Amino acid sequence: MTTKSKAISAVKDGKTAKLATAKTADTPASRPMNDAKRLSFFQKLSEHIKEPVTELNYSSDFELLIAVMLSAQATDKSVNIATDKLFKVANTPQAILDLGLDGLKSYINSIGLYNSKAANVMKTCQDLLDKHGGQVPRTRAELEALAGVGRKTANVVLNTAFGEPVMAVDTHIFRVGNRTGLATGKTVLAVEKALMKRIPREFLVDAHHYLILHGRYTCMARSPKCGACVVFDECMFKDKEKWAEQGS
Numbered sequence: 001m002t003t004k005s006k007a008i009s010a011v012k013d014g015k016t017a018k019l020a021t022a023k024t025a026d027t028p029a030s031r032p033m034n035d036a037k038r039l040s041f042f043q044k045l046s047e048h049i050k051e052p053v054t055e056l057n058y059s060s061d062f063e064l065l066i067a068v069m070l071s072a073q074a075t076d077k078s079v080n081i082a083t084d085k086l087f088k089v090a091n092t093p094q095a096i097l098d099l100g101l102d103g104l105k106s107y108i109n110s111i112g113l114y115n116s117k118a119a120n121v122m123k124t125c126q127d128l129l130d131k132h133g134g135q136v137p138r139t140r141a142e143l144e145a146l147a148g149v150g151r152k153t154a155n156v157v158l159n160t161a162f163g164e165p166v167m168a169v170d171t172h173i174f175r176v177g178n179r180t181g182l183a184t185g186k187t188v189l190a191v192e193k194a195l196m197k198r199i200p201r202e203f204l205v206d207a208h209h210y211l212i213l214h215g216r217y218t219c220m221a222r223s224p225k226c227g228a229c230v231v232f233d234e235c236m237f238k239d240k241e242k243w244a245e246q247g248s
């Protein structure tokens with residue numbers, strides 16, 4: 001595994017906080033973003049991104065939890081294709097248990113790591129029935145006690161389902177935080193903690209989705225679209241002019 005793939009793998013694993021071999025970003029920010037620029041950064045993102053919501057399809061807290069569990073190291077699009085069929089036949093813990101392990105796998109076998117994900121989903125469904133009355137729990141400790149639920153998945157559920165001002169750092173947010181100077185750190189946890197301190201309070205609930213969507217569609221890993229970026233002036237990425245000149 002290359003240094004870069006080790007880093008990406010570590011970022012995608014919500015239970016793995018250390019990025020021992022990772023650089024802080026492909027090219028680190030030249031210096032931290034100051035308070036005024038951070039405020040302006042989020043004001044502009046909020047004007048540009050009208051719907052700061054997940055691209056996973058779901059219609060209940062339970063469906064969201066399962067979709068997020070399935071999304072590790074997979075695209076939202078691939079998860080949606082699978083869950084669109086799965087949730088039509090089973091969208092409660094008992095209904096998924098009734099499918100059985102092989103039955104569940106038949107719906108999600110197009111998603112990476114589906115064997116382990118199916119096993120974790122089955123255990124989680126049983127725990128939800130045994131310990132939580134079939135409901136998705138609302139605390140980090142209870143969420144992280146579920147099979148296959150790490151800090152990142154718990155943060156996504158707490159933020160997206162329950163509106164908690166928490167930050168789930170995925171590969172996009174890790175990159176954007178470091179590259180722009182918004183919140184730098186060598187580990188996922190360090191970036192999460194830096195973001196929690198540095199994001200203006202009024203944007204904290206929606207910041208997770210602003211940053212993911214910005215990273216997914218504009219501040220991409222290999223070819224950031226600096227020339228079309230609404231936060232170009234605020235960004236501290238030292239190569240932004242070069243990327244803008246390239247017409248990205």
Ligand code: SF4
Nearest residue numbers: 219224226229235237
């Ligand atoms: S200017 Fe470039 S590096 Fe900075 S946030 Fe925008 S796309 Fe990302």
